[in-house]
Amino acid sequence: MMLARRRAVNLIMTAVCGLALAVALVPLVSLLWLVISHGFRGLSFDFFTAVPAPVGEAGGGVGNAIAGTLYIVGIACLIGVPLGIGAGVFLAERGDGRVGDAIRFTAEVLSGVPSIVVGIVAYGLVVLPMRRFSALAGGVALAVLMVPTLARSTEELVRLVPRSLREASLALGVPQWRTSLRVVLRTALGGIMTAILLAVARAAGETAPLLFTSLNNQYWNFSADQPTASLTVQIFNYAVSPYQDWHDKAWSAALVLLLLVGSLSLAGRLLSRSRLR
Amino acid sequence: MKAKIDVRALNAWFRTTHALRDVSLTVPENSVLAIIGPSGCGKSTFVRCINRMHELVPGARQSGQVLVDGQDLHARRVDPVNLRRRVGMVFQRPNPFPTMSIFDNVVAGLRLNGVRGDYAEVAENSLRQAALWDEVKDRLQQSALSLSGGQQQRLCIARALSIEPEVLLMDEPASALDPIATAKIEELIHELRESLTIVIVTHNMQQAARVSDATAFFYLGELIEHGATEQIFTNPREPRTEDYVTGKFG
Secondary structure, eight states, X not given: OHHHHHHHHHHHHHHHHHHHHHHHHHHHHHHHHHHHHHHGGGOOHHHHHSOOOOTTOSXXXXXXXXXXXXXXXXXXXXXXXXXXXXXXXXXXXXXXXXXXXXXXXXHHHHHHSOHHHHHHHHIIIIIHHHTSOOHHHHHHHHHHHHHHHHHHHHHHHHHHSOHHHHHHHHHTTOOHHHHIIIIIHHHTHHHHHHHHHHHHHHHHTOOHHHHTTTOOOSSOOOOTTSOOXXXXXXXXXXXXXXXXXXHHHHHHHHHHHHHHHHHHHHHHHHHHHHHHO | OOEEEEEEEEEEEETXXXXXXXXEEEEETTOEEEEEOSTTSSHHHXXXXXXXXXXXXXXXXXXXXXXXXXXXXXXXXXXXXXXXXHEXXXXXXXXXXXXXXXXXXXXXXXXXXXXXXXXXXXXXXXXXXXXXXXXXXXXXXXBGGGSOHHHHHHHHHHHHHHTOOSEEXXXXXXXXXXXXXXXXXXXXXXXXXXXXXXXXXXXXXXXXXXXXXXXXXXXXXEEEEEEEHHHHHHSOSSXXXXXXXXXXXX
């Protein structure tokens, strides 16, 4: 009697969980389907390599925007990765006091700041003094977004390195700073690479901080002090335009962005999995 | 014989725990001192004071003097980093660097300290001294984690020897090892005594009796008795020492 009831409850609960999963998957699957079904048609070799064509003209692509996104994210990494990892190592090794708590709290607040606000800050910090929209300004904005998450995940990963390794190095007469850098950080490196990849994937998908920092550009640009195209801003511009063929291009560009971010995340996952083995 | 290590009225604390109380003893050059005593009696803390690893633990304090070659380790101009190159240490659990190969582990002390030299020669000599060379000479580039526990511990000994320390501290180096590996390490201690001064912490009475010249018995942070190993095990002065070495407590 009791057993039958338990079996029934078990069955119902399993079904409810399955249903919840299905409901949760609906937005994800429909989003993917929508982007693929609308965007796939527009993909061609040209789309990946050419610069945008004017309205009404056939062809054209987002090659410069793909390159621009990579370029801006590259600048963001140059600034954000050393800062984030440095802060994370500091928090893990010396962050037990009041200073550490203050930094941790700041990082938490910073990671909660809406990205458009970060964009405004970069506008004030870089764009106004330079009197020009630039890839550098976009990179700074994305770096600010990367630092807090990178610092926190680096801290966690460095704390996972066993104390015995630190002691092994110190007992060999290796100074503390070099122990942190060459033994502790190196041991945590696999995990940190994963964290960097995930941070990069997140940064590559940001639009708001780029709108008034790197702005946009219809042509190829690799000068840090010039406005630069990015996939996200390009998608935004195409999508809010009144032209049908630009709408189609927005879908295709969105698909390219999804592929880019998705492959980065996947690489991060694979990297972390091979590390665990 | 010349005193290599001279400890005078050493006290050590972890926050409010008084881990070592007024310990004084000397270790002659090229001798082996075994430190025995029940768990938590301050044995590890004692050896960690000799290479100033104790002070790295948050909340750790100490007073008194530790002299190596007549030089006070806590004098202001003594750099703990330089000191640790003269006073090597082997830990309870083997702790090779997991990201490095066998070879890189052995020469890690040189490489991380920026010392140049013939790494291949140093690696071979150190591995031979640690009685590991024949087992690993064909696989030096493999990960250190591919070795067995006993081999890893001998690798850690080779790593400690590569920077040519004058003193080697061993904190229960064989407690995680099987009897064969333990025998190898004990044999090693016998050979190393020719060139080094060794302080070894052990829970194993037979091991202390086999490898050491002198033995010190610690209990609740105090040095109860210190003397020639033979005397400690056959004719201890203190009843507590006798109870411990005959297995009545501990």
